Amino acid sequence: MKRNGTTIELLAPINRTVFQMSRQQFRSVAFVLLYLLAHAAFAQLSMAQVPVYEITLVESSIKFDVESSVAIKGTFNKWNATLTFQSRELSTGVLDIRIEADSVDTGSGLKNGKLRGKNFFNVKEDPYITFRSTKITQTGPLTFELDGDFTIRGVTKKEKLNLTDSGKGSPSGIIFGTMAFDRKDYGMNSGIPFIKIANRVEVSVNLKWKRISGPPPAFER
Numbered sequence: 001m002k003r004n005g006t007t008i009e010l011l012a013p014i015n016r017t018v019f020q021m022s023r024q025q026f027r028s029v030a031f032v033l034l035y036l037l038a039h040a041a042f043a044q045l046s047m048a049q050v051p052v053y054e055i056t057l058v059e060s061s062i063k064f065d066v067e068s069s070v071a072i073k074g075t076f077n078k079w080n081a082t083l084t085f086q087s088r089e090l091s092t093g094v095l096d097i098r099i100e101a102d103s104v105d106t107g108s109g110l111k112n113g114k115l116r117g118k119n120f121f122n123v124k125e126d127p128y129i130t131f132r133s134t135k136i137t138q139t140g141p142l143t144f145e146l147d148g149d150f151t152i153r154g155v156t157k158k159e160k161l162n163l164t165d166s167g168k169g170s171p172s173g174i175i176f177g178t179m180a181f182d183r184k185d186y187g188m189n190s191g192i193p194f195i196k197i198a199n200r201v202e203v204s205v206n207l208k209w210k211r212i213s214g215p216p217p218a219f220e221r
Contacts, residue, residue, distance in 0.1 A: 059208035067198035074106035119190035172210040
């Protein structure tokens, strides 16, 4: 009995140590869980303050027009666009447009073929035409200037897209505007037989949008 009692006496400090360690570990785990819950709640609160937009492609369009002796204008049938914000600050907004160059449609198979060829869009080697804004500046009550990287034929240069937002601050609306560029800056130096083509190309965007969550950006009045 004494031996057993001695054993119990010897084990008692160990049991107390194990219990104390478990309690300390429990406190650590509880602290971590509380931290994670607080972080998640803060993240959800922050996300609730970020404007989230969706662009309705079926009600939108991207077109182009080139001055020439024979009309060269058309649209793109396959493309995608997103408008994202990191916060309510307008400066955090990014408009990203990605066009499948092969989807060009002028209404003429001959013109489409020429534009898809290596002298113009060169779709086999460079299948996408893109614009990604790097800066958004409000220039008027409903107007904005977007500086961005424009890429066509694998060549990227800085261009400006001037937009008007018909539904600024509303749950839905349309942003529309134009961007003009010199085709020769992107290596499109050739012409089309018997057609005189200007160097200036004008791209028009018409984007139907809706704000699906969050407040509107903090626009200037």
